[in-house]
Amino acid sequence: MASKMVLPLFFVFSVLASFSHALVQDFCVADLKSPDTPAGFPCKKVSLVTEKDFVYSGLGVAGNTSNLIKAAVTPAFTAQFPGVNGLGISLARLDLAVGGVIPFHTHPAASEVLLVVEGTICAGFVSSANTVYFKTLNKGDIMVFPQGLLHFQINSGKGGALGFVSFSSANPGLQILDFALFGNELPTDIVAKTTFLDPATIKKLKGVLGGSG
Amino acid sequence: MASKMVLPLFFVFSVLASFSHALVQDFCVADLKSPDTPAGFPCKKVSLVTEKDFVYSGLGVAGNTSNLIKAAVTPAFTAQFPGVNGLGISLARLDLAVGGVIPFHTHPAASEVLLVVEGTICAGFVSSANTVYFKTLNKGDIMVFPQGLLHFQINSGKGGALGFVSFSSANPGLQILDFALFGNELPTDIVAKTTFLDPATIKKLKGVLGGSG
Amino acid sequence: MASKMVLPLFFVFSVLASFSHALVQDFCVADLKSPDTPAGFPCKKVSLVTEKDFVYSGLGVAGNTSNLIKAAVTPAFTAQFPGVNGLGISLARLDLAVGGVIPFHTHPAASEVLLVVEGTICAGFVSSANTVYFKTLNKGDIMVFPQGLLHFQINSGKGGALGFVSFSSANPGLQILDFALFGNELPTDIVAKTTFLDPATIKKLKGVLGGSG
Amino acid sequence: MASKMVLPLFFVFSVLASFSHALVQDFCVADLKSPDTPAGFPCKKVSLVTEKDFVYSGLGVAGNTSNLIKAAVTPAFTAQFPGVNGLGISLARLDLAVGGVIPFHTHPAASEVLLVVEGTICAGFVSSANTVYFKTLNKGDIMVFPQGLLHFQINSGKGGALGFVSFSSANPGLQILDFALFGNELPTDIVAKTTFLDPATIKKLKGVLGGSG
Amino acid sequence: MASKMVLPLFFVFSVLASFSHALVQDFCVADLKSPDTPAGFPCKKVSLVTEKDFVYSGLGVAGNTSNLIKAAVTPAFTAQFPGVNGLGISLARLDLAVGGVIPFHTHPAASEVLLVVEGTICAGFVSSANTVYFKTLNKGDIMVFPQGLLHFQINSGKGGALGFVSFSSANPGLQILDFALFGNELPTDIVAKTTFLDPATIKKLKGVLGGSG
Amino acid sequence: MASKMVLPLFFVFSVLASFSHALVQDFCVADLKSPDTPAGFPCKKVSLVTEKDFVYSGLGVAGNTSNLIKAAVTPAFTAQFPGVNGLGISLARLDLAVGGVIPFHTHPAASEVLLVVEGTICAGFVSSANTVYFKTLNKGDIMVFPQGLLHFQINSGKGGALGFVSFSSANPGLQILDFALFGNELPTDIVAKTTFLDPATIKKLKGVLGGSG
Known part of the structure; x- marks a missing residue:
């Protein structure tokens, strides 16, 4: 009797699921060749999307810190990682050699959380009331920097430091x-x-x- | 004297209203042939829009419940009803024959309200805290299922059941x-x-x- | 051996799930006695929430149409149905006796979809460009009214008419x-x-x- | 030694800034020739954007009030001022000759603040509860009209009146x-x-x- | 017969309107004594709200420019003008004496439009790509400054200058x-x-x- | 002469900045003792906020994986890390011992990005169209899981694995x-x-x- 069920059940779910196929906008992998819109890039056709669109390996490589600030930022925003388009999230990698500094900067369109993976980082931000909130972070610590405020990160340890930052936008600026x-x-x-x-x-x-x- | 007013008044309102014509984005009927964006489909030209774009008759027809789950879901999402594009709302019809079941499912992008129009439906959802909220609904009852949570509907009556569900998105998934x-x-x-x-x-x-x- | 698994597995999931309990904001049933906020009412304590908070039976009763417009609107907004608070959706019931009319009105904060359950309704709206979109709807038809635009519903049939309207806000105004x-x-x-x-x-x-x- | 720093520092910042160039969506100047989307028009290429895209001079000219309502509205919405596309803000100019009136109207998609720059204006709005809030405004006064509600402005002084209105949308309707x-x-x-x-x-x-x- | 209609019609509309009274959240005048929330302050009771809550006269008075920057900013944000709470819009007044300057600053939470009412102002902003967009503005000109970007305003004329700025937030920072x-x-x-x-x-x-x- | 400037300049900026103090809502550190709202918890008084509110050290400690799934999830959501309240972002730590599995789950209110810091993780999600996207991730790889979709993570390497996940909500569920x-x-x-x-x-x-x- 179970075998009799097979076809109808399959049929049922096909019916139930059929409109899903046509409607899917669970995600919107960016078609970077099309013009951007205020909400992000138009979507790549679902039929062309593969698992590779949702994975990015560029943050696995250390940035080049042989420069004056002895630091490097490697982004995984929409332009590098089209899978995050429209999803309100993105990441970046921070490499800070000894003495490295990410100078004062802002992200106009996102809040940020820093995760320290290696080393010691002194990080801080300034509020609209001009109060400074800064603290030395060790491995495993996280710190949040509210949207649009000036903030900085300094390697305050004796060795290199590695951090990853998450943003509340696919395109934080x-x-x-x-x-x-x-x-x-x-x-x-x-x-x-x-x-x-x-x-x-x-x-x-x-x-x-x-x-x- | 009234006749003297006609032209100027008409002229005034034409002036007042002229920029409306160019600006209208009261609605954005989906042009389904264009690629989707994170905020929905690009808009059909206003000059081509008619009252038919805002009306859909597909929910007037019972779905085919001659299947194993003895149930059918008929959607009126953006793909079927392009008039809801960008408006944050859509509907679907639920037909449940005797013994019919809409199995556990989620809508990743919308909350849902079920309205029972005929029969008796046992419906429920599970929260992130794994608490189950379920109840038997009669004709005229409504129940809300918060966004993204697992939920189900079962015909718990002796005859067929008919429900309509509303979603807080034009494309609830x-x-x-x-x-x-x-x-x-x-x-x-x-x-x-x-x-x-x-x-x-x-x-x-x-x-x-x-x-x- | 299965019995040996019971405790550890239960323990694991307890750990995994423990933070869910503290964090649950899958929903936010309105505490109507507290002052409202721009995003809706503060939430009732989760421990006091039951399945009854997610169900409303008030739309099962016909409104009183013994009045001049021969029509009645019965809402299920946050004030009547606190379970929709913060979820971006609500419903109302429209009863139209023979000759009944819901006169021109707007919902400042929501788009609307009308579902005709009984009878025949002539419904329409006016766009910012002052174009009128109106159509006679039969049982099972749905029509969308974009946010903030003047619209109306008229019983254009020979018997009573019943409709349900869904809104893209818990508090459409x-x-x-x-x-x-x-x-x-x-x-x-x-x-x-x-x-x-x-x-x-x-x-x-x-x-x-x-x-x- | 400072001269030795020049190249590396320039190099550093180039590296830091290089991904900015590719990612910029600080703004999205409307390409009005492309079809609109629910979030606004697609963006003009950044390489074609100049300071002129962010400036509009059309509000510097008085509207023609030689009409029955003795008033004129001059908008600076996306269609006139493409620089505001996607930024959630726009403006308009109100000219009211003696006896001028902006009749009852709504903006379906925005709240409005009126600033009186010259003269005296009696302005008001009606809430969903049908309460009228109206007041005579003098030079320098501002008044807010919540989204989607019927409101009006009347020149209640002895001379002309000039106002500017701001909207919480680039396309308020x-x-x-x-x-x-x-x-x-x-x-x-x-x-x-x-x-x-x-x-x-x-x-x-x-x-x-x-x-x- | 008309007189017979009076009572029923009044009754009808009372019924139709009765739920409005309970539900009104057309606006949410800030109760500044209550703690803020991420969406703005809790609402003052509607019964205590008057037309005065929607009007503010503080921008009618010139700021004191007898200071080093020869300029003054007078805000009408939620704290000064509680009527804009939750409505996504606010204003401020800029007074610039001869030689006056509003130094580089950002608004973390809003885009801004400047309207020049008197005099000549040189204004500009820097994008994430470090491009500068600046221009001399005359009376009646408007300029938009996208959210979160560094910008400035300088009186570049021979007399005083007066401007008003609008923000896409009730609390732009x-x-x-x-x-x-x-x-x-x-x-x-x-x-x-x-x-x-x-x-x-x-x-x-x-x-x-x-x-x- | 410079000393003469000191007081006026200080005075100027005090004036410019004075309204900032009163208005600051750059952030809204959660007051977890107050009832939640649909937009998050009410804010702790700014005067009581310190740098400690923006830092969390709980993710620096490995979770206990001595359980059946050989895995642990350590969250830094609003309940653990009140500084992220209202900022649209949060993090969690994943520890997977050899053979460890995070079973199928969803986050009803957020998209997620996984960063692999140690080891090898096989991760995947299922779309509304029931397509599975899964891939083996190595150290430094990131993968995005769109909002509300079923997904899993499995330690597919020979040693332990460590990951951090970021969410597009302070309270992802x-x-x-x-x-x-x-x-x-x-x-x-x-x-x-x-x-x-x-x-x-x-x-x-x-x-x-x-x-x-």
Whole structure:
């Protein structure tokens, strides 16, 4: 009798499930070749999606910290990891060599949680009330940085440090303060008026950071 | 004097209303031929939209319950009813013959309200705390099933039952537990490890539900 | 050996599930005695929640249509059905006697889908572009009314009509045009200036609808 | 030594900033030629965006108030000002000559704040509970009109009045009551049934406002 | 016969409207004495709400620009104007004397539109890609600043300037760069490491801005 | 002259910043003693908030895997880590001993990204279309699991495995399939009807998992 059931049951579930196939928007793997929208990229066709779209291996490789800040950020945002498109989440890897620093920056569109996997990191943020909240984090500690606020991370240990940061957006954005102020063509006198720094300091940093004006 | 008013008043309102025409996004009838986005399908041109886009008659027809579960689900989601695209709401029809059952399932993207129109339905859901909330519903009763939780509906009366379910999304998704576990190629040993069911049971259900592996 | 497994397995799942108990916000049954918030009412304690909080029987009773509009609306919003609080969905029942009318109204905070369960209803809405979309609906038909737009329902059949409406909010609001214009103390001259109706018409309707001024 | 730093520091920040370039969705200037989506228009390519996309001068010009309502509304919504697409904000200018009136209307998709820049405006709205909140506003006063509710503005001073309104949406919509009721082809008998106005009044206003039926 | 209609019609609408009264959450005037929530403050009782809750006159008064930046910001956020609570919109007034500057700052939780009412303002913002978008704005011009990005406003004319800014949040937040970096107790060496400024510059600005460490 | 500037500049910024203090809702550290709301817990007073509220050390300790599934989940959700309240993000730690398994489960309110920090994990999810996406992940790999879908993680390596999961909600919920089906008092005949499992299997698992009925 069980064998008699097989076909009808299969049929039933096919009926029940048939509209699922047509409707699936459980996910929306980004078609990066199409123009973006305010809610994210249009979706790749479901029939072309494979398990590879949901996995990313780029964070397994240490970033190059042979640079002045002795640090590197490796993102897994929509552009690198199209599977997170529309899902409100993304990750990045932080490598900090001895003395490494991630300078003051903001993410305009996301809150962040830092997880320390190796080493010791001094991290902090400044609130709208200009209160500073900062603390030295050890392996296994996590710290949250609320959306849009200036924050930093410094390797405060004797060896290298490794962290992973999670964001509450597939596309959190990143505005590095020094680069925003000095790494473009905004005229020195405007920077001076709007930062209270003297023109000489500004011009020096513009030179270092590739800005002009 | 009234006739003198006609032109100016008409003119005024034309001015007032002119920008409305260009801006209308009161609704966004889905253009199902375009690729989906995380917020729904692109909109059909307003000039092509008619009252028919906002009406759907497919729920007026009973689903075929001549199957093992003696039940049928007829959806009016974006794919069937493009007028709800972007509006955060959709409906479906439930037909349950005597003994009919809608097995355990979830809607990943929506809460649901069931309205019993005919008959008696025993319905319930399980919370994250694993508490079961279930109750026998009579004609006119409504029950809410919070987003993403496992729930079921059983015809517990002596005749047929008819219900309509509303969702808090134009595209609520549907994951039927048995089909998700047994209706695909997920290897039996993985199913066994992740469900605590024995391989024989799994293989039997895979056979019934069209799965393999 | 199976008996040996019982305790450890139970223990495991207890561990896995223990944090669920503390965290459960699968739902948030409204505590209507607390002050509302922009996101809905504070939640009733989970330990006090029962299956009754998720079921409402008030829509099973026909509304009283012995009135001038020969119609009645029976809501199941947060205030009547606290189980929908925070879940983005609610329902209402429409009873329309022969000749019954639900006059022009809006829901400021929700889109609506009407399901006709008995009879024939002529329903329509007006877009921001002032286009009217209206259609006669028969049993089983559904029609969507996008958020915030003026819409109406008229019993256009020879017998009574019964409909159920679903909303994309637990608290959709309801602004009935005539009542908004004429059922309060807004001075007649202001109503006249802002509606182009003549004062006599306004005063008459104010009298009928309980307004003054 | 400072000169030695230049290249590496520039290199560092280039690395840090390189993924920003690819990911930027700080903004999404509307490509108005593409079809709209429920979340707004697709984005213009970042490489084509200039500062002009974020500035609009159309509100600097007074609207033409030589009309019956002696008032004009000049919008800066997505269609006029594509830079606000996806950013949840837009503006409009209100010009009211002596005796000018913005008749009862709603914005289905946004709350509004009115700022009086010149003159005196009597403004008000009606809640779902049919309570009227209205007040005379002077230069510098602001008033908020919650989403989707009927509201009006009247020049109640002896000279002209100028206001600017802000909306909580890039595309707030606008439904002017009289135009919605009388400026289209909705049959007079339906308007009569759904507004309690008599057919003669309706036909007269239809004539004035360009409606028929 | 009309007189016979009066009572029933009034009765009808009372029935229709009765549930409105209980359900009204068209608005949620902030009860600032209660603790805030992630969605805004709990609501003042509707019975205590008056038209005064929806109007604010504080922006009618010029801010005091007798200070070093020759500028003043006067907010109308939830704390000053409780009527906007939960409505996703707020305003502020900018007064800029000759030479006045609103230094670089961000709003972590809102996009902003600036309207120039008097004078000439040079305004700009920096994107995540470090591109600067800036432009000189004249009376009547508006400019949008996307959420979370660094931006500034400078009086670039020969007389005073007056602007009003609108935000896409009732509580946009405000982080003034100089104050965030130098107006608190963040140790100088941490500021130096995270900004590339030299300690002497930092200590000088800390002194000026009231910071220590 | 610089010393003359000190007071006015400090004064200026105090003025600019003064309203920030009153308005700060950059964050909303949960006051767990107050009743929850649909948007999260009410906020702890800002004056009582310290840097400790934004840091959590509980994920630095390995979970106890001496149990049948040889695995442990350690959450850092709002209940454990009140600093994430309202910020749309949270984390958890996964410890999997050799042979360890996180059985099929869903998070009703969040998407998840898994980061493998040690070992090898076979992870997968099932879509609404019943397609299985699963893959073996090595150290440094990340995988995304879209909201509300059934998913699992299995230690497929020869040693222990360690992972961290991030969620797009401060309170993602957790519904473990076996516990939901068998760890409560839902009657065996209902479970049988709604899962197609035979009563003997159900009763056995109920015994193991602490359920009854």
